[in-house]
Amino acid sequence: MSEKKYIDIEFSQLDSERMRLFMGPQHPSTHGVLQLEVELDGEIVTDLIPHIGYLHRCFEKHAENMTYPQIIPYIDRLDYISSMNNELPYVMGLEKMLDIQVSEKVEYIRVIFSELNRIANHQIAIATFGLDSGAFTPFLYYFRDREMILTIFEKASGGRLLYNYFWVGGLAADVHPTFKEDITEAIRIIRDTNAEILNLLLKNKIFIDRTANVGILPADIAISYGVTGPILRASGIPLDLRKAEPYSIYERFDFDIPVGNGEVGTVGDCWDRNIVRFREMEESCKIIEQALKTFPSQGDVRENVPKRIRLPKGEIYCKAENPKGELGFYIISDGKDKPERVKVRAPSFVNLSALPEMSRGYMFADLVMILGSVDIVLGEVDR
Amino acid sequence: MEEANFVFNMIGENWIAFAIISLLPMIFLLAYALIAILGELKISAFIQERLGPMRTGPWGIIQPVAEVVKLLQKEDITPDSANKPLFNLAPFIMFAASYAGFAVIPFSSYFVPSGINLGLFFLLAVGSLGIIGLLMGGWASNNKYSLLGGLRAVAQIVSYEIPAAMVILTIAVMAGSLDLQEIIRQQSGWFWNWFVFGGSGGWIKIIFLPFSFIMCIIYIIASLAETNRTPFDIPEGESELVAGYHTEYSGMKFAMFFFAEYANMFIVSAIITIIFFGGWNSPFGDFMGGPIWGVFWFVSKAFVFVFLQIWLRWTLPRLRVDQLMYVSWKVLLPFSFVCFLALSLLVMLK
């Protein structure tokens, strides 16, 4: 025992100096303006502190001074690559408080557009992850397809990225006449590209070597950090709000929840997180196809839109399954036309908090992969 | 043995001849670099269903010239805390090392800048000189990313020299010579006489054909690592190390690194061509043979391998440092030992 202690002291004296590396905010692979203070022992990451706030835009304070419809454009800008999904929980919460029943057609369009945007988001997630791993080509294949989805959104709402499309009680505008054909064509092309990307990137041996057994997040740690979305599902927990607490009309559709099962490595590694996203795209395609089959083409999407929104006194928490996880809006109303407080439960922010847990003990090159696999959007982290 | 250099034949052995001989590869190199940069831009664009540069000239063909001019105009920044002599010296060493390699490259049966009979050995020796430039640049920049990049580059290149040396050793055994012209001459005739197909000889070589083929693949992989191209571009892996060892470089000094990288690409392609694909020999016997066509065959064969490098770069992701070492020491090295033994056996049987 005493001898072991002696050896330990010897080794602690041999312990080399740790290097502190400030990664970001202008680093190519921090996905925005995130700074990571990394402590390195050689190439091994021993500790990590994410410094956030470079993109803080005071969303919550702004929201206190704006009327309810005025907040929607700001909500678009939280997670700016899945804006349709962001708007959904907010308008659902207000509708619940105002007791508005939206028409069947509105619900269908909301679901279809949310799922399309989920595909677009996952495309970016996998594409930028590929870029982090050094594969540049899948990135552009996915962006080519994403343009198609954005064009569909633009035709319907007028905006390519920031839509302001889901309104309280309905939608901003009706969909364009060729809506069904456009989406059918888009899904066909998305599936084609996915088949290609699977072979080009996800099944590539080098890619598997880079991602398998890297950044493992065990299920219990994921739960204790409050991680949601594809990252939680990759750790083997099939929690999806669309199934667990069905909102809108999701209970009508038949789809699976892909979970990570450690096919090439351990459950909850970077590869699992990507394959979960990849399979979710296919599930989204399935949902859209089912929705298009029973899509009611008649109906006014704006019949229930109130002229002025004045919420009754009270509070509500409304959540939905964003591509990145559970996005929730906690709205407190004091009976005026402006909210007293809006709190956002941003999935990227919560997921980012588990990053140090995932990356300790891996190499510096792995850190980039782990950060890429978390799929954060700094607009949402900093709000 | 015929005279290896047409310049000496034409104007005799004087200083003008020496100047011309040493400048000819440089002219070739400049032209090649412009073509390769444009090729890289356009091939990557077409692979990714883009158009690439389109504004400078018709179909953007003057783009590389524009880039060179841009780099010349840029401010040449030396960081305050950098070690200035080393920092300024590094790109020149890097470029000098890759240019030195051109001294022994036989472009044709009548033109080789220096026809030394240790050409293969010279290429191996000079090729590893560039490491010093990399390490110097990485160290002298006084940037943590540069340092990591420089150290990785050295570890990578040193370990990939060994499988590459094994391949070259095999070729030396098969050809019985280190003279590049001699190696090429042994592969003359039809393309099945190339060393990638086991060299000239009887039907016995068919048994050993897979070994020489694997040997060729090993050398291609090792050469990718030596030129820091994807999937082995870890020293400059932009997603981790910003730009690796040349993070702090700008303007002309950055251009030198860039230029050296492209020159290295050609050198390794040339080596592959010489030792496996018959150098300046025509693949079809005497069809389009002779010294002038030799240049054409040599350059086009080398360009195929330059294209292969570009193609691989836009296909594959990047390996991690430890995996890179794994590939070198645990995959390439054992395989090259086995192939070396097998091919030595072939030489004995022949």
Added chain:
Amino acid sequence: MKDYFKNVWLGVWTALIGMRITIDHLFRKNVTVQYPNVHPKDKAGWMDMPSNARNRLYVDMDECNGCNSCARACPVNCISIETVRSVPGDAPPPLASGGKRNLWVSQFEIDFTKCCFCSLCTEACPTGAIVMTTEFEYSSYNRYDLVYNFVKLQNSMSDEKIAEVKEKWAEHQKEKKKEAVEPK
């Protein structure tokens, strides 16, 4: 040992699969739209800009009655409107669509450096004067050039006219005050 050879083989084989895919794409049709040459408003296939695309705002001053609803609806306060009330008997010309007006709109400024293209103002407008157009090429070297005053741009009111109506209103106010004071 088996795993070792399998891994080596997979490494080579999957790289070859990837190379086959990329070489296939090398000869496919490119999707780039050469933007200034091929304009998204004309013909760019998938990238064709729809007619309802939300870009620069346009205000038809013949339709604007100066009600200020757009400015109130704007989440970023990029619209600032100044109006002058008309004196009885000197009402501004009616709207192009026929409605009555009793405010002179002396200033209608939209700051396009602030505008977030949310289209809330067009919804709030009772007369349909403010609309979003498909025009998006309006960048400028000076950010003050991006503050558009639609009264000036469309010349709906000259400076003299503005001064005149302002004076008239001021006089009217004075008279009113006098009337209010005199009976005492």
